[in-house]
Amino acid sequence: MNKxxxxxxxxxxxxxxxxxxxxxxxxxxVAKTVEILGAIPQRIDINVSPNIYxxxxxVGVPNTGKRGLLYSxxxxxxxxxxxxxxxxxxxxxxxxxxxxxxxxxxxxRINISCxxxxxxxxxxxxxxxxxxxxxxVTLEGDYTNITETFINEKREKHANCFSDVESKLHExxxxxxxxxxxxxxxxxxxxxxxxxxxAQINKNTALSGYNSNKLCLSNALCLKNKNxxxxxxxxxxxxxxxxxxxxxxxxxxxxxxxxxxxxxNHGITSFLGVxxxxxxxxxxxxxxxxxxxxxxxxTIYIKGILKRLNAFCGCSVAASTGxxxxxxxxxxxxxxxxxxxxHSVIGALAGMICDGAKESCAYKLNIAxxxxxxxxxxxxxxxxxxxxxxxxxxxxxxxxxxxxxxxNNPGMSETDKWILNxxxxxxxxxxx
Numbered sequence: 001m002n003k004x005x006x007x008x009x010x011x012x013x014x015x016x017x018x019x020x021x022x023x024x025x026x027x028x029x030v031a032k033t034v035e036i037l038g039a040i041p042q043r044i045d046i047n048v049s050p051n052i053y054x055x056x057x058x059v060g061v062p063n064t065g066k067r068g069l070l071y072s073x074x075x076x077x078x079x080x081x082x083x084x085x086x087x088x089x090x091x092x093x094x095x096x097x098x099x100x101x102x103x104x105x106x107x108x109r110i111n112i113s114c115x116x117x118x119x120x121x122x123x124x125x126x127x128x129x130x131x132x133x134x135x136x137v138t139l140e141g142d143y144t145n146i147t148e149t150f151i152n153e154k155r156e157k158h159a160n161c162f163s164d165v166e167s168k169l170h171e172x173x174x175x176x177x178x179x180x181x182x183x184x185x186x187x188x189x190x191x192x193x194x195x196x197x198x199a200q201i202n203k204n205t206a207l208s209g210y211n212s213n214k215l216c217l218s219n220a221l222c223l224k225n226k227n228x229x230x231x232x233x234x235x236x237x238x239x240x241x242x243x244x245x246x247x248x249x250x251x252x253x254x255x256x257x258x259x260x261x262x263x264x265n266h267g268i269t270s271f272l273g274v275x276x277x278x279x280x281x282x283x284x285x286x287x288x289x290x291x292x293x294x295x296x297x298x299t300i301y302i303k304g305i306l307k308r309l310n311a312f313c314g315c316s317v318a319a320s321t322g323x324x325x326x327x328x329x330x331x332x333x334x335x336x337x338x339x340x341x342x343h344s345v346i347g348a349l350a351g352m353i354c355d356g357a358k359e360s361c362a363y364k365l366n367i368a369x370x371x372x373x374x375x376x377x378x379x380x381x382x383x384x385x386x387x388x389x390x391x392x393x394x395x396x397x398x399x400x401x402x403x404x405x406x407x408n409n410p411g412m413s414e415t416d417k418w419i420l421n422x423x424x425x426x427x428x429x430x431x432x
Contacts, residue, residue: 001175003183006297007191009172012165013300014198014267017087017259019062019252020357022055023072024087025143026112026124030076032083033126036151037135041128044110046073048125049118050420051309057423059357060252062090064098067252069112074101086144091254114420121309141166142308143262169304177301177397178335181325184293189285195292196285198258199271205255206241206272209248217362218244230280231327231377235370238276238323242268242369246362260296261303265361266319270295273323273369277330291326298322298342305405311412311419313364316349317404320368327376339397340384341376346400347393348375350407355419 017024026046034041048056048069056069064075075090078097082089104110115123120140127136138148141160149156172180210218221240228236245268248255257264258271274295278288302318324345328338349368378384392407394400 001171001179001183003186003191005168005171006180006183006293009168009300010192010195010293010296012168013261014195014296015087015259015262016201017257017264018091018254019249019257019264020056020059021087021143021259021262021264022052022357023059023061023069024090025052025139026056026069027061027072027076027079028083028086028089028144029124029126029137029139029146030073030128031079031089032146032149033128033135033137034077034080035083036137036149037128037130037133039130039133040077041130042109043129044073044077045127046110046112046124047115047118048112049121049123049309050114050116050416051121052124053112053114054354054356054416054420054423055309057356057427059250062252063093063254064090064101064252066098070105070110071101073112074104074110077101077104087259088256114424121307169300172297173301173304173398173401177298180297180301181294181329181335181338184290184297187290187293189289192289192293193285195271195289195296198267199275199288199292201256201258202245202268202271203241203275205248205257206243206245206268208255209253210240210244212248212253214251214253215244215247216359217247217366221366231277231374234277234280234327235373237280238273238369238373239366241272241276242365243362245272246365247359250357250359250361260299260319261314262308263303263314263319265315265357265365266299266303269315269319269365269369270299270322273320273372274326274330276369277323277327277373281330283330287330291330294329295319295322295326298325302401302404305401306408310354310408311416312350312404312408313352313354313361313368315361315365316352316368317346320349320372321345323369323372324376327373328379331377331380333376333380337376337379337384340379341372342397343388343393343400344375344379344384345372346404347391350392350404353412353415353419356423 124139135151259267299322324341
């Protein structure tokens with residue numbers, strides 16, 4: 001492991017998206033299917049894994065004013081000329097596309113099913129029909145990773161683009177966290193300055209969302225941190241930034257987000273949590289960039305163990321843990337302080353479930369990011385209150401991360417099924 005390896009991890013796992021990833025992924029898969037079919041289909045059938053269904057069924061679809069996977073799929077039909085945009089594809093939907101999507105839905109020509117036993121936790125399979133032709137796409141492992149396409153009898157297997165990423169993540173989690181941090185400390189500003197630019201993109205989305213007057217949480221938070229002492233000034237600023245950006249994303253405002261490990265909310269938590277501390281402390285650019293690298297890499301490290309989709313709220317156990325480590329760095333904490341802060345966050349927040357993407361995610365991010373910043377401060381002041389080898393917290397952070405992975409899967413697998421059952425029951429009884 002060296003500097004170039006870590007830089008490649010950062011560049012592979014941090015991406016620009018619009019809106020919630022899951023409906024964007026379904027829209028991309030449908031658009032690709034229509035592109036292969038070469039005609040507007042008479043009917044489309046879509047099968048998705050439970051986690052895709054859970055995350056996409058209630059969330060706002062960007063640029064449309066609508067919600068859910070059915071609508072994102074219907075819009076994707078008209079976006080077959082924009083498949084190279086991948087997760088940014090919904091940005092290009094216009095009024096004509098929305099009218100066509102609604103007509104398609106009204107005629108009942110699109111069906112989405114939640115699979116019981118998909119071959120991958122992240123899985124989308126589409127089939128589109130026009131006269132005697134049938135085309136399809138299989139996407140698995142990552143949100144734009146197409147593994148198979150077909151039209152009629154002609155099938156084509158595609159190289160698993162995510163396998164290279166997976167092998168790098170597998171290599172990353174073999175190394176002690178302290179070794180990773182030592183390499184981060186050797187980065188020059190020119191090598192990681194892009195992380196500051198990414199943080200600014202997420203901040204701009206937060207401010208744009210707040211100024212839209214369509215948000216609830218950010219209007220409640222506003223900027224009421226001015227008279228607070230550190231760390232509460234930083235944690236309240238982080239709550240405002242993350243609340244505004246996440247709520248804007250969840251209701252489907254057409255605003256860009258920088259994601260980490262396939263999750264926009266992870267990117268919101270990580271980048272805006274660290275940026276809030278940096279702005280409060282007036283950190284130098286190099287310090288801030290290194291802190292953003294620390295937070296991002298810790299998030300990626302934990303997600304490398306947990307995988308893309310989880311029963312846990314990943315922002316609580318992955319991104320916020322990264323924010324705690326980065327905050328420790330910015331306030332001059334030792335590695336022991338950093339370890340204590342990360343352990344405190346995981347020990348406190350590991351039970352927070354993921355019940356799909358929707359506005360309440362913004363509230364979860366608020367809790368997670370404020371907790372991370374405050375616990376880093378407490379650890380530096382010798383007030384870490386999580387004892388090692390108690391509960392799920394182990395002697396080292398690496399071992400704690402592994403235990404977290406076991407608790408997530410297989411530990412929470414049955415819980416995740418019941419969460420999905422509740423979501424489906426709510427849909428059947430109330431609908432959206």
